[in-house]
Amino acid sequence: MAKKVKTPKAQPVCEHKWKRYGHRGGGKGGQTFVCLTCDKCKEHSERPATEPERKKIHADKVLFERRQKLMHKAWRPVQKLWEDIEKSGVGWPRGDSETAGGKDKLAAGMERLAKRFPEHIHNARVDDDYHASSDLWFISHFYDDEKVGRGYWGTSVVYIGQCSDDPPVRFFLYPDSHMKYVLATATKLHKKARALNKGKRYGEV
Numbered sequence: 001m002a003k004k005v006k007t008p009k010a011q012p013v014c015e016h017k018w019k020r021y022g023h024r025g026g027g028k029g030g031q032t033f034v035c036l037t038c039d040k041c042k043e044h045s046e047r048p049a050t051e052p053e054r055k056k057i058h059a060d061k062v063l064f065e066r067r068q069k070l071m072h073k074a075w076r077p078v079q080k081l082w083e084d085i086e087k088s089g090v091g092w093p094r095g096d097s098e099t100a101g102g103k104d105k106l107a108a109g110m111e112r113l114a115k116r117f118p119e120h121i122h123n124a125r126v127d128d129d130y131h132a133s134s135d136l137w138f139i140s141h142f143y144d145d146e147k148v149g150r151g152y153w154g155t156s157v158v159y160i161g162q163c164s165d166d167p168p169v170r171f172f173l174y175p176d177s178h179m180k181y182v183l184a185t186a187t188k189l190h191k192k193a194r195a196l197n198k199g200k201r202y203g204e205v
C-alpha cells in the first residue's frame with residue numbers, strides 16, 4: 001500500500017493592504033524610498049517615493065533639523081562646558097583659593113551661560129547636604145519661532161553642590177510626566193510642611 005503523503009495546505013495568498021510606516025534614503029543625490037507594511041500579513045515592502053512625497057520628506061527633515069537646533073540652543077553650550085571640564089582633567093572636587101576645581105569652573109560657567117540665555121536657563125537654588133547654598137539649574141529645550149512653530153520638549157537639570165566633593169549631577173524631565181510628578185510631590189510635601197509648622201498634625205493635610 002502506498003504511503004499516504006501529506007500535502008501541505010496551500011497558503012492563502014494575502015491581498016496586501018499596504019500602509020506607509022516610514023522612509024529611507026534620500027541622502028546626497030540618493031533615491032528616497034517609501035517603506036510599507038501590510039496591515040493583514042505584516043509583510044514589508046518598499047517603493048520609490050513620488051516627487052511630491054520626496055519633497056514632503058525633505059521639507060519635514062529641514063523643519064526637524066531647524067527645531068532641533070533651536071531646541072538645544074542653550075543646552076549645547078552647557079554640554080560643551082561640562083565636557084571641556086572633564087577633558088581638562090582638573091576633576092570635579094572643589095578647588096582651593098589658588099586653583100579652581102571642576103565644580104567651581106562649572107558653577108562659574110553656568111552663571112555666564114544663564115546671562116547669555118536668560119529665557120532658557122534658570123537657577124532654583126537649593127542647599128547641599130552640608131546646608132550650604134548650591135545650584136539647581138533648569139535648562140529648557142524649546143522652540144518658539146515664526147518659521148518652525150512652537151514646542152517644548154523637556155528640561156535638563158544640573159545640580160552643583162557647594163561643599164561636598166561629589167561630582168555634579170544632570171538629569172532630564174519631560175513636561176507631562178517627570179515635571180508633573182516632581183511638582184505634585186513638592187506641592188504635597190510643601191502643604192504638609194506648612195501645616196506642621198502651623199501646629200497641625202501630619203495627617204490633617
Ligand SMILES: [Zn+2]
Pocket residue numbers: 014015016017038039040041042043
Ligand atoms: Zn499582506
